[in-house]
Each structure stands twice: as C-alpha cells, then as structure tokens.
Amino acid sequence: MSTELNLTLQVWRQPGPDAPGSFVTYEAKGIPDDSSFLEMLDIVNENLIERDVEPIEFPHDCREGICGTCGVMINGRAHGQEKATATCQLHMRKFNDGDTIVIEPWRAAAFPVIKDLIVDRSPMDKIIASGGYIYAPTGTAGEANETLVPKEAAESAMDAAACIGCGACIAACPNSAGQLFTSAKLWHLNSLPQGQPERFQRVESMVHTMEQFFGACTNHGECAEACPKEISLDFIAYMNADYMKSKIKNRAKSAQI
C-alpha cells in the first residue's frame, strides 16, 4: 500500500539563459511513495500552477529510461543516489518522509542553462556529427550475413551502444569531460567489423570535436558511477589506445597521398 511523503525541495530556478538564477524552497506534501521522481515534480508543479506560480521546467520525455532527455542533479549527484537509474526511473520510495532534496540542472560549462533545470546539450550531437557513424548510403549494403560478426563483438558493441546520451557522465565529472560518452560511441562502432574502414579517422575526428567543448579526463571515474546504463570505464582506455594509433595511422595515410 502506498504511503505519503512530505518533503522540502530546494530547486534551481533560472528564467532564461542570461538571467541570474537562485535556489527556491518548495514544500512537496502528500507525495505517494509509488510515484517517480518526475511525477513528484508534476505534483509540485500542479500545486504551483494552482497558486499562480510558474511551474518548474525540467527535462523529460519517455519516462522509461531510454530517451536520455531527463536528468537533474539530485542532492549533488547526477540522476540521484540509485545506481544505474535514470531520473525518470528513480522512485520516491527511495526517499524518507521529511527529507530535504536539492535539485539542480546538469553542471558543465558546455551545457548552458536554457531555463530552470533544462540545459543545452547540443555539443554531444556535434561529436556524433563529426564521425560517430559508419558511412553506408541507403541501398549500397550487401546481404547482412555476408559479414560475420562474432557474438562477443556484437555483445561488446551493444554494451557500449546502450548509452542514452543523457549527459550525466559530463555533469558528474569534476572536469566536465566528455570521454565516457564519446568512447561509448567509438567502441560501439570500432569494435564491429563494419566499423573498421573509418576506425582511425573516426577516433581522431570525434576526440578533436569533444575537446572543443569538454574538459580533460583525469580518471576520477565519477562518470561511470553516475551512468544510468553502466557504461564501462574500459571504453575510455580503448578510445585512448585507438587515438594514439590514429596519430600514426592517419599520418602515414596522408604521407602516401
């Protein structure tokens, strides 16, 4: 049976990208413990609207942990305290009656606030655009089974491809580094036979784009700790190894030309 929680929220409110923001305290009363964290915010917002206060803007969409839209800092931790859990999958039964919860937007210089808890994450798409694909124009593909993919390779690629692009890794990192996100995409493609022809061009290009926006990695591991899909730190090592090789291979290639 559902019980109800009474909570105190300290929420970052910021009217626009250039406006100053501040923490505002709200009482969240009568929150069913079966509700999700985002449903708790829905209830708070309904009450705010009733009192003619503009509702809190927060990022969300699928509410089943796959679209990567949602994500806020909850008591200083990206997606909150539960391991391997996106904000939308965090449920209020994990909190206690009387708790105070601090809610902030993702914190990273490359993710400027648009409003309240919503930030601009477009640099992540720019990293993908710079090489996060296998160039295969429609209609040119041969029969799928012509290229065998060992089961282990497919599984390992899938482990990396499970990334939902939420940005928690970057928000959790003291340096706002984009290594975990970038390396997950690189390993997804670089570990498959189909990804080999562009492998070293891809890694160089994506790493350079990443470095335009995000900080340097100093191996804290906060990213993997915060990741709702448990993307492994190993991928960063694989990326670094490929990047190093790319400096030789890509240079040798240009020398031949």
Place this chain on the structure above:
Amino acid sequence: MILDSKVPSGPIQDAWDNHRFNIQLVNPSNKRRFKIIVVGTGLAGASASATLAELGYEVHAFTYHDSPRRAHSIAAQGGINAAKNSRNDGDSVFRLFYDTVKGGDYRSREANVYRLAQVSNNIIDQMTAQGVPFAREYGGLMANRSFGGAQVSRTFYARGQTGQQLLLGAYQQMMAQVNLGKVKLHTDQEMLEVVLKDGEAAGIVTRDLTNGQVRSHSAHAVVLATGGYGNVFYLSTNAMACNTTAIWRAHRKGALFANPCYTQIHPTCIPQADEFQSKLTLMSESLRNDGRIWVPRSTTETRRARDIPEAERYYYLEEKYPAFGNLVPRDVASRNAKTVVDAGQGVGPLKNGVYLDFATAIGRDGRDAIEERYGNLFEMYERITGEDPYTTPMRIYPASHYTMGGLWVDYNLQTTIPSLYAAGEANFSDHGANRLGASALMQGLADGYFVLPYTIGDSLSAKLGTEPLATDDPVFKEAEKDVNDRTQRFLNIGGTKSPDYYHRELGKIVWEHIGMGRNEAGLTQAISEIKAIREAFWKDVKVLGNGDSLNSSLEKVGRVADFMELGELMARDALDRSESCGGHFREESQTDEGEALRNDDDFKHVSAWEWQGDADTPQIKHKEELEFEYVKLSQRSYK
C-alpha cells in the same frame, strides 16, 4: 472527392518494380535544386532525411526535441520483422505480406503491405551495414526470434533495445549528412502549421521552444513523420511529448484523416498506481511465453496472491482459449483483461490489474532460467512497483500503445494535399485495424529508406526550375499570425485548471468509451462529453508565463487542444464503423465466442475524414474501397 490510391496495376509481385520504373525521376544534378522539409526525426523521419540528402536533395529536418536521437522510436523493445527465412522455416515475402494483412484483420491496402514485405530484407541489410549491433549466433550469423501473430521466426533484435539501436543507426546516418551540410538540422522546433499555396503544400511554420520565435520555412515538398496519437488517452506507453498536432494541423488544412478509431491497446503494461501517474510502462509481450495470467475467482478476495489456492484462481485465457492460452493476440488478451477487471476481479490496491504469474515457470525451469530470459524486465518491474516478481506475481493491465490510423496517403505516401507526404506511424497505410508486433519499426524504416525517397520524385519533377515560395508571401504571414494569435489566446484565457488537468479528463472519456470495448451508447455519450470538456477547456484552462521563453505549459496546451478535436473524430469514426475489426471492438458486433466480427459487405473500406472548416462541424467521410485479390478473407479464431 475520389480517393485515388495510385496502386499500380498488374501482378502484386511486380507492382513496386513497375511503379519505380514508371514514376518520374529527377536528374542527379537537378536534385540539389529541390528543397524538402522533413518534420520529425524518428525512424521514418531520420531515415528519410538521410536518404534524401544522399540522393542530393537539400533537406531541412525538424524536431521538437533537443536532439534528434530522442524520438520515441527509441523505446521500442522487441524487434523488427523481415522475410529473410533465415531459419529455413518456410518464411517468404508472400508469407510476411499475408500475415500482416491477416493480422490487420483485412483492413489494409494489399499493394502497400506487399511492398513493405518486399523491402523488409533491405532494411536489415542497411541497418547492419550501419553498425546496428543485432543479436548474433555464436558463428557470427544473425539471430532471430518469433513474435506474436506469426508461425515463423522472423524477428531481428538487439537485446531489449531494438528501437534504440535502429534509431541510433538512422540518426547517425542523418548526422553524417548534417556534417556534410546536406541536412540542415533544426532542433527544439515544433511545427504548428502547414502552409498551402493554391491548394499545394508550400512549407511550414514552427515555434522555437527555447525562445518562442515563430518562423516560416518553405520547400518544394513537406514530409510529416511525426508519429502517432496514442497520448489522446492521456495515459499511454508513448513519451510525454508525443502528440497529434502536426498531422492534425495538416488535417485542418485539408488532409484527410484515415481510420482514426484504429488504436492498439497493448496487453502487458504496469497498471496505474495513483491519480498522479504520468505514463504507463510496457512490459515486453515475450513475458506471456512463461507467465500465466489469472485473477481470483472471488470479487471480494483480500489474500495475497500466493495464499490463494489453485481452485480459487481463474486462469481465464487458458480456460477460454485452450489452443493459444496465454499467447492469444494482443487485442484478445487486452479485451479479456478488461472483462475480468470490469467484473470486479481485478488485483492490486486499485483492483485495476491482473496477475502475470511466473511461479509455474520457476518451478519447472528454475529461477536461474527465468532470470536469464527476463532478468532485466523483472528488475525494471521491481524498480517501478517495489514488488519482487520472483516471489509475487506481476500485476499487468492493457494500455494505449500504437495508433494504426493517421493521415490518408496514396501508394506514393502523398496525402490528399499535393506535395505533403506522411511517413511512419503518422500515416495509416500498412497495419489495417491491428498492428503485429515488430512491424512498426519495419514500416517506419521502409517508408523513410526505401519508399519515400523514390516516390517523392514523382511530384518534384514537375517543379523543376521553380523556387520554393518566398517566406514573405502572404500565405506564410497569415499562418504565422494564426500561430501567434493562438499562442496569445491560450495565454489570455486565464482560467483555473492546468492543461494536464484537461488532458487527464479527456483521457478518461477516451479510455472509457473509445478504448477496448466500444458501443453505440458509449460513443454517442463520448461525443457529447468531449464537446463539453472542449468548451470548458477553452474558457477555463490556465497557462502561466509568456510566449517568449521556454514554456512547457504552453507547448502542452496546444497539443491538448488538438487532442480534444481528434478524440471527437475518433468517436465519430468508431460510431460509424458498426463492425468489429482488429483493435476496434464494437460490442454489438461479435461472434458467439466473443470474438471481433467483421462486416465485409459494408465496411471493407478505409474511412477517410474531411475537415469542414471548424471544430463544431462534423467531418465528412470518404471511402476508399479495399480489394483483396491475394489474401483470402476469413474469421480469426484462436480457440
């Protein structure tokens, strides 16, 4: 109005090839002189944008998300069908075609479905080449599994995240074109009007969701790949932002809306826990392979599930359908769950679910085997409900999941407005009255990769040498004014209830009367109730804030307004179609066994509805008669 489906004549096996030969081509060097707008970046939209750009067209892709990778195609779990016959189990293009037409209860267009089956194999090849990590056998060949409504194993998958992996594939292919400058990507942009010039689509008007800027965009052709309208039920498995606005705006401009009453209710979702619940989460249909569905026989049962003796349990699917048991098709499973819950036998705190019990399977195969098969799903269930499904049966209930209806399109995927196309779930074309599992991904990608890029050339070729209409043309200015006026109107109402309140109230009516069971009295009542709530909405809704910054209440209120009008049309369509077929179950039309009873003499047609200028004048129905030359119409039975 005569609805010309433009289905090619001749044998169905050759229709697509002949059609491709006969349609007008655009010379490669001329393609760059054409500008195409694609609204939506899900499977259909992203694949269309990528392919059109590769062909050389200038593509402008629009999404209301902050990134194209967030479209709700991403949430599809199970898989994608293809007729590869890789299990040597007798599959073929013809069998996939046949199963799909039959699964849709004989309410789809044969030629479209045949083409879908034909290109299904190309999709798997294309996605594999792009690096989609499909599941593999140990030897490195592609694995696949079986799915509901088919007797062969033709479903390809990437763990339980097939939709995610396919969407990422299409998104990455599109981003490659963005990098080359061939696709111009517009994120955080919601399309709020389709703009017509002399009856033909000339462009769109969008609102920037981050700062409220309203802009016009013109093109030689406009593609709507904006998904389905399942959120008309308020609670559904759709993402929160999924809406009907893009296709509804097109409908209001003259595009016919086909079969709005064909909606799919998925049988295995986690039931609602309280009034504040915002969405329903799907639990994969595969659970029905090992779970047994039951409710207590008594309506006053209070014991825990495990304390209820066998004799007092009602395994209703196993009793009523001994041949298929717990594996009856989606619509049958859903309706039967409703029957027992309506009879007061429901389980859970709100008595709004049925048990899906794994005790027998765990006893037979061991806990480890069950964990290996469904571990991630059990974990997800526990996360949401706080209950352990290894020891306590899951509680499930049906929820709105997919909509087969949508904009009417011809064989070229063109709507009744020239130069306006609809692809993926936004159109009505391939699933008839019921969609089979693993067919939505197939159709979205078929439309975007292999159909639209060819067929769009047919209307473009006639426009060679013309420029897109200038965006300072009066038709654009007028549309921008309409958008701004509507925004202002919402902000000025100053009522007492939030947009969510009205959406919830609408959802209750739609679920009650236009849900799993429909009848004349209920549908008539729904029409008047929706009208009443629509009137109250326009007087009493409250939207705070302004139109010049990010304002999710403002985004929501426009979508709810369109859902209100759509809900009424759904009721009218359901009332008009006094037969049962697929997901549309009219209680007056059932067999002695309680199965959907079609009326082929009167309803073997597509109902396409034409807007009559305002929301208070009911739409007029046009018919497209369906011909079945290759598939034999029969009554479905799963006893």
